[in-house]
Amino acid sequence: MLITHDTECALSILVELLNTAPEAGGSEQLADLDALGAFVAQREISEVDSLTAADLAAVHRVRGELRAVFSADTTAEAAELVNSLVAAAGTTPRLTNHDHHGWHIHYFAPHAALGDHLGAELGMALAFIVMAGERERLRRCEAPSCARVFVDLSRNRSRRYCDSRTCGNRLHVAAYRARQRSAESAESAESTESTEGTPAGVAG
Numbered sequence: 001m002l003i004t005h006d007t008e009c010a011l012s013i014l015v016e017l018l019n020t021a022p023e024a025g026g027s028e029q030l031a032d033l034d035a036l037g038a039f040v041a042q043r044e045i046s047e048v049d050s051l052t053a054a055d056l057a058a059v060h061r062v063r064g065e066l067r068a069v070f071s072a073d074t075t076a077e078a079a080e081l082v083n084s085l086v087a088a089a090g091t092t093p094r095l096t097n098h099d100h101h102g103w104h105i106h107y108f109a110p111h112a113a114l115g116d117h118l119g120a121e122l123g124m125a126l127a128f129i130v131m132a133g134e135r136e137r138l139r140r141c142e143a144p145s146c147a148r149v150f151v152d153l154s155r156n157r158s159r160r161y162c163d164s165r166t167c168g169n170r171l172h173v174a175a176y177r178a179r180q181r182s183a184e185s186a187e188s189a190e191s192t193e194s195t196e197g198t199p200a201g202v203a204g
Contacts, residue, residue: 003128003153006104010125011151013043017059017118018067019148019162030059040114046098047111058115062089065119069126070149071136080136082127089119143167 003011020029020039030036033051036059040048065085072078091107107151129137129151137152141162148162161167 003132003199004104007125007128008153011129011153012120013045013118014066014122014125016043017148018061021063021067023067024148030063032056036114040116045117047106047108048114048117049111052116056111059118062115062119062122066126067149069130070140072135075130075135077128082123082130085119086123086127087114088122091120091124096190100182103189118138124153138144141167 004015017039019025022028030039033056036056039045040051043073051155062085065081069078069081069085072081075090086107089107090109090112092109094103094110095103096106097103106121107124108117112120126138129135136159139150139152139159141148141150142160143162146162146167150159150162152159
């Protein structure tokens with residue numbers, strides 16, 4: 001699947017945003033304005049003015065709407081969710097080359113409120129995925145104890161875990177240990193059967 005660098009960056013921010021939710025990490029990672037400000041700074045989200053409590057509430061709302069696209073049952077449902085999100089954000093596509101990034105498109109109005117900014121940019125990134133017929137790339141980690149999401153951009157759509165170094169390795173180790181226990185149990189059973197089948201002795 002061919003996607004632009006800008007869309008890939010937006011998808012990266014999307015995943016990071018969704019995984020700040022309590023249902024993903026067990027606790028709210030954007031609990032206050034300081035946390036929200038740190039998120040904006042670390043992801044270098046441009047054209048963000050002073051943040052308020054209203055911005056925090058709006059980001060929480062938009063985050064939930066974005067996450068709903070990942071769990072949509074059909075492409076039509078996903079498209080409807082994206083359309084609603086993008087319409088509410090009031091997209092205004094414009095070319096810009098700020099901060100030496102080269103020409104690219106911003107979908108949010110200049111200095112829009114952060115909720116609208118994220119709704120427009122991240123909603124459009126999802127729109128491109130849905131439009132390309134690649135909705136199956138929007139995935140939840142397959143580790144049983146993990147609810148984090150990710151976008152599978154691998155060539156053959158083979159990615160299964162949010163992070164192969166954590167969830168992937170944990171499952172591989174667990175599977176290996178389960179196989180070891182199964183083999184040990186089988187050996188123990190065979191040993192027991194062999195002992196039980198051996199004559200105790202012959203009377204002279």
